[in-house]
Amino acid sequence: MEKIMISEMPKHVGEEVRIGAWLANKRSSGKIAFLQLRDGSGFVQGVVVKADVPEDVFAAAKAIHQETSMYVTGTVVEDERSAFGYELQVSGIEVIGESDNYPITPKEHGTEFLMDHRHLWLRSKKQHAIMKVRNEIIRATYEFFNGRGFTKIDPPILTGSSPEGTSELFHTKYFDEDAYLSQSGQLYMEAAAMALGKVFSFGPTFRAEKSKTRRHLIEFWMIEPEMAFTEHAESLEVQEQYVEHIVGSVLNNCKLELGILGRDLSKLEQVKAPFPRITYDEAIEFLHKEGFDDIQWGDDFGAPHETAIAEHYDKPVFIVNYPTAIKPFYMQPHPDRDDVVLCADLIAPEGYGEIIGGSERIHDFELMKQRIEEHHLDPEAYAWYLELSKQGPVPHSGFGLGLERTVAWISGAEHVRESIPFPRLLNRLYP
Template sequence: MQITINQAANYVDKEVKIGGWLSNKRSSGKIAFLQLRDGTGFMQGVVVKADVGEDIFQIAKSTSQETSLYVTGVIHEDTRSPFGYEMAVTGIEVISEAVDYPITPKEHGTEFLMDHRHLWLRSNRQHAIMKIRNEIIRATYEFFNQEGFLKIDPPILTGSAPEGTTELFHTKYFEEDAFLSQSGQLYMEAAAMAFGKVFSFGPTFRAEKSKTRRHLIEFWMIEPEMAFYKLEDSLKVQENYVAFLVAAVLKNCRLELDRLGRDVSHLEKMVAPFPRITYTEAIELLKKLGFDDIEWGDDFGAPHETAIADNFEKPVFITHYPKAIKPFYMPEDPNNSEVVLCADLIAPEGYGEIIGGSERIHELAILEARMKEFDLDLEAYSWYLDLARYGSVPHSGFGLGLERTVAWISGTEHVRETIPFPRLLNRLYP
């Protein structure tokens, strides 16, 4: 019977056949250990010369790294293995031999690995990170479906900038100017006015010339919008969602976390509610910590976010940022016109902002006035202003960056490892 590696537990003491690749091997005079992978997992195959004969043993010894093959053998429990099972090999059939595979078990530089990203994905570490990414995606759909959200897909090509910035990728849309989407938010607001609670999940693009370990040019965002939700209502959804993601990874990806050496004791603390501090309190905290260069009204950089987060065991919400440094669609705090009703969620351990969100302005006159302050073309945003013209309601939303979240939960230092084919400032290959 042909099975996959992740089904091994169901076939203990039975002879099975597995199609896969040889990721690594070692051998002595009379025994060979084959590290097998098939996409679902990694498992060791043990080839004993006395049991298989000279022909099969020579195939095991001579087969090169990443050669594809069918391996037949009996599954046994193996308490020494993190996977828990191994195969006593009885037969090997080579499908396609790999010659001079470039990524060997030795150390390679980052640029070399990035040039060979299409092959690097096969490695044990990258497999674990992608499995965790997939679990976060799966859990995202589960969470929002059970909370009564409808998935809506906003366009990738747009005629305007949701954030009102110039950091956009320009293209021609026949005779018109168009941009790659930096956020689906405005379209999700329209969807919320139709369906109440909605979320999107798709690619976004930022033409930021940044080389930090937190930035990608193309990344994926989860963007919910909720009608009749105030800021505090939204914060509760956010913390419950993030806690749900962490719990799902802890439950379903423990082997992958172990493979990455992730200290799960940090993740086990990620239960709602999360702490909240205001922007003003955050400035005061930074001053106490010796950051004399930052003043009220400045935006936070990576060192500031890390220093703030280090004071909390869980992700921390920073709320009520200055109006001057936030986008046009965020409403003023009724109690302080200098700040807006918004929050960023900062992950622990130096991973920075993983969520940005706010209430949205829903009064037409206020929205038009703010857009004029930002020197935006009201004609281009006419459809968005229609939302305020025709029965708008108080509403809130947020965006979670998938890759930063994967990096934090998996304990991966750089986001370039958290997406299959990263797009960086100087990298469009492969």
């Protein structure tokens, strides 16, 4: 008898198979027991009919507790009533490991309780579906960039300086030197782009930012492409093609998971390039018309501002050309204005906020040197980066996409903490 995964059942209709599974839930109606089984690849209902199985098998089905592990044998049959489309007519049960007083029951639990039991909460159907969506976005990311001639590069996690020039860094000691956990691999990716043309990184980043919003994590994952011989407008095209690709991949390959999450597919189906683009100036004017008198030219946008702008569109929207004063030192000035830079934030629909930040990078040596001085950055720490503007510099652009915000948006998760297996939040380092 072949041992298979639940996800492989469609290939084995009418066959007797064996699966390793945990009991997610169960119910019975006297002579029939319905077992909700999961094995990591999916969920399936196992039906145990008292008249069709030995007495000890039915007794085991009635006695097992939630999250007990077992080997289950049975015949795969089609079931149109199931979202999965199949069920297992159980003929045998072999208990592997009992579960005793499993803390997360089918009743409602508070968020803090669930977060304290995140190591177990991941087993639930909704959290499983979000992790599957996350995995598909990761798979589609590699597919997109590998298919377009990008080379994967891994920048260091321990750095001696800050790419953004902020103080929101986690400090540590690197033997007798000061070091920081990386908040972005961008500067290193620019160096890699000068060697390999088109590159991307995919790794963890850290922000010591004391934020408690549903959009913020302390540790999160970033996809950061950098492209040589690429101007800002060209980078925007890559960004919208990339977002369209990952959304399309989730729609094509995660239909079951999106159904479990109750996601409105029509909203995702509208995510097609090109995306609308408005300038920062136009965004300020729009917000004033909408009654946001608190925002003035030169201010950065908060969550309410981004949400108001996003609600005006049915797909992600680029806000371009932010004021120079509120953006990092490395961004290329606008050719016709000295008060704004060639940059863009991509705002996701439905209130999920900024998912991409990007810009054209400065490649003029004197201007880069000036910017480093203006931002009071340590010239020695940035000497290697400055040298990139001296040794065969070219126009180049790049961006960073925050994975967890993107997962939250595409899956429809209420909070970004559900879009990463073990979230690190302002007051949470456990489990």
